[in-house]
Amino acid sequence: MSQLLSTNLGPVRLIGDNATPIWGMSNAERNRRMAQSAAKNGSQLAPGHELLFNLAYAFDPLLLNLVLDTPGTLFTWGDAPIVGQVAQGADPLSAPHVVDLSDGRQLYNRQLRKLEQPMVRELTPASRREIERRSYFGAYKGVTDLLTKYLWPELALVLTRIAAQLRMTPNMVSVIGVTLCVVATFLFAKGLYWTGFLSGFIFMVLDTVDGKLARCTITSSKWGNVIDHGVDLVHPPFWWYFWGTGLVYWGLALSDETFAFIMTAVIAGYVLQRVIEGLFLRSFKMHIHVWRRFDSQFRLITARRNPNMVILFVALLAGRPDIGLVALAWWTIISLIVHAVRLAQAYAMRASGRPVVSWMDEAEAALEGQRA
Structure with missing residues (x-):
């Protein structure tokens, strides 16, 4: 039939x-x-x-x-x-x-x-x-950060199933998440870090749910992708900035010089890392994080939103959200250096006549060779 x-x-x-x-x-x-x-x-x-x-x-x-x-x-x-x-x-x-x-x-x-x-x-x-x-x-990326990969997949699965049964679209989930993202930004600015963390945590989980719901129900849309990736790309620097301004409510306000250094580091570092990733993708037709196993492993902890939130969470547990922001800035600088070095090494490898190939492609070729 x-x-x-x-x-x-x-x-x-x-x-x-x-x-x-x-x-x-x-x-x-x-x-x-x-x-x-x-x-x-x-x-x-x-x-x-x-x-x-x-x-x-x-x-x-x-x-x-x-x-x-x-x-x-x-x-x-x-x-x-x-x-x-x-x-x-x-x-x-x-x-x-x-x-x-x-x-x-x-x-x-x-x-x-x-x-x-x-x-x-x-x-x-x-x-x-x-x-x-x-x-x-x-539908999960194999190369992503440690929270997305290990902490909340089971929770996001439950929420994805509920959303599918309720006939919710991915855009509906995204709108709820974006609202919570804005709320978290406001709470950070007021020094309400724990409440902001709760709002931000739910947003980060929903940031996984909307994408998984779209892939599992085959309901991806152009505007949905624009909203999802646009918010992901834009909001982190605002979180770090207003985290810094909220320190005044804890009596831990940073000096103008220190605050300027931190903001320069986290914003410039964030933008430059994205530029490096774009250059690598354009030059070698693959993401920098899938080049070598080291790059895939470093993606777990590189200075993106989720690993940075772990740094701030640990600092908040210790009652020093100011130190958390300083640590975040230095981790951003270190991550930027690692990415810059890896980009330079890839260009040097290509200049020497050696192919720049993902370790995953090599592993797949090896498996095919074994079958042959």
Whole structure:
């Protein structure tokens, strides 16, 4: 049994049927959204080809991206076709490039910066919650900060499930988060650090939830991405500035000279780190944090918002929010130096004729070599 859909991407064939919902929608609707999202991002099927989905299975969206990049590719689980871009009307298993994922192979997800075995699982009432869990964690970046990676994933999973069941859109979650971000800024300015921390913590968790909700329900939007990434990019310097002005309420106000040094360090350091990351991406077509294992590990603690909040939290526990801000400034300077050195080393490596390649690409190539 199969049905043919007409989408902006091209013809889409759904094999079988499945009444088990996933993230509050049918598997057919999930696959349709994935196809429509790919079309919005500029993907098209090759002439004479159709996109094939097997409704009996749920799979990582990475597989769809890969089959759209390479016409004639079909991913299977044993003899069962899962997703592929195949010739219209032909036997899917006769596709020129059939990849059986049941051998446990790992693939590199460039968007999420991680090497992993993509999720493929038969979707049944018994497996639904585990599939949702795996698809949620599959949407996590492999290279990120320590709080996002280790502290709140389980909490964010619960909130993502609740939001999906309530039919909330990612933009709704973002609006709540942005409001709390502004509230935290105001509270920091008044020296109400603990209350500000609570507001900021909820915002930081929701900053994870809106992205995961968008990926899991396939409801990403252009403006949603602008809001999410725009707020992430802009708000940290305001937090550090108003944290500094709020010290007066604790009787710990910094001298004008010290405050000016700290603000110069945290703002200039933050901007320059972003510039370095942009230069690296433009020059080497990959994020600086996936070059070597060291870079991926350093991303856990580099001077971004979440690691910086850990510094301020520890200082606040000690009753010295002023020392926390000074420590944050010096950590920003150290992180900036590390990034600048790594950028210079990459340019030197390329100048010497050696390729600048991600350690994840090398690991994936090694695994393919072992299979060959």
